[in-house]
Amino acid sequence: MTVAPTRFDLRGLKCPLPVLKTRKRLTTMASGDHLLVETTDPLAVIDLPHMCREDGHRLISTDVTENGHRFLIEKR
Known part of the structure; x- marks a missing residue:
């Protein structure tokens, strides 16, 4: 059984918030x-590929x- 990915809506946010919020969520x-x-x-x-x-x-x-x-x- 495959679990659907968690959706994280960061639309409307400007740099650097998408990376900062993604990093925090991944923790x-x-x-x-x-x-x-x-x-x-x-x-x-x-920014996001670099963060990864x-x-x-x-x-x-x-x-x-x-x-x-x-x-x-x-997440690794």
Whole structure:
């Protein structure tokens, strides 16, 4: 059975808040959990992948949405 990722709506927030809030949320999750982050911040396409590399999380996918981006992250 696959567990759906936790959805985290950060639309409307500007840099650096999407990264700071995502990092904080990931600290409350178990290793292997998935977090689906939605954002409208144009810098998130740079900042969130960088945060994943820096913190050791796995960035599974990045998708362009109508108003921004969606990131699927696996907590490591």
